[in-house]
Amino acid sequence: MANSTTDKAKIVPSETVTLMSVLAPAIGWLVPGAGHLIQKRWIRGLLLFVSIVTLFLLGLAMQGRIYKANGGDILEMLGFIGDVGAGGLYILTLANDWGQGAIAFATADFGTKFMIVAGLLNFIAVADAYHIAIGKKR
Amino acid sequence: MTITLNHFSAALVFSLFASVVFGITHRDTTREMVRYGLYCFAMFLGGVLVAGWAMWILRR
Secondary structure, three states: OOOHHHHHOOOOOOOOOOHHHHHHHHHHHHOOOHHHHOOOOHHHHHHHHHHHHHHHHHHHHOOOEOOOOOOOOHHHHHHHHHHHOOOHHHHHHHHOOOOEOOOOOHHHHHHHHHHHHHHHHHHHHHHHHHHHHOOOOO | OOOOOOHHHHHHHHHHHHHHHHHHHHOOOHHHHHHHHHHHHHHHHHHHHHHHHHHHHHHO
């Protein structure tokens, strides 16, 4: 009789690393939704692209602030982690010196949060692209 | 270009896009994605309205 301990101890076979399982998350991080598009999930990819890019651009247009790599305050570091999730958008913003708005009014703070959330949503989209690539999701 | 959104329209925009991403990434079939996306959208907006009224009551 098998008990629950031996059942849990079963070894799960390791997932094979394919080119797509590396490429899809990487491309998906750089361009939101692209990880789905290269796997021919056209509508999903397009919806993800529109949602994440629009949220990020709205954040910029609302004079939100972009966080840079830092080793200071914990909230600043978390803000950076969120922002960096937007990948190419984050790089583009830094390169053009955008997102330097001083948070002097409430909507600018909303803008800052919009950009962080766009990055975090892109992390979820990247994970989803990876799951599709390894066959865990259709 | 500067855009100024009020609190409710900011919440509406946020809810819409976050729900789209949640729906796509958290479910497997198209039907489930749409249902979950709508559920998230309703929860986001419902949460905003409930929190707003709760704060209005507390302020009195």
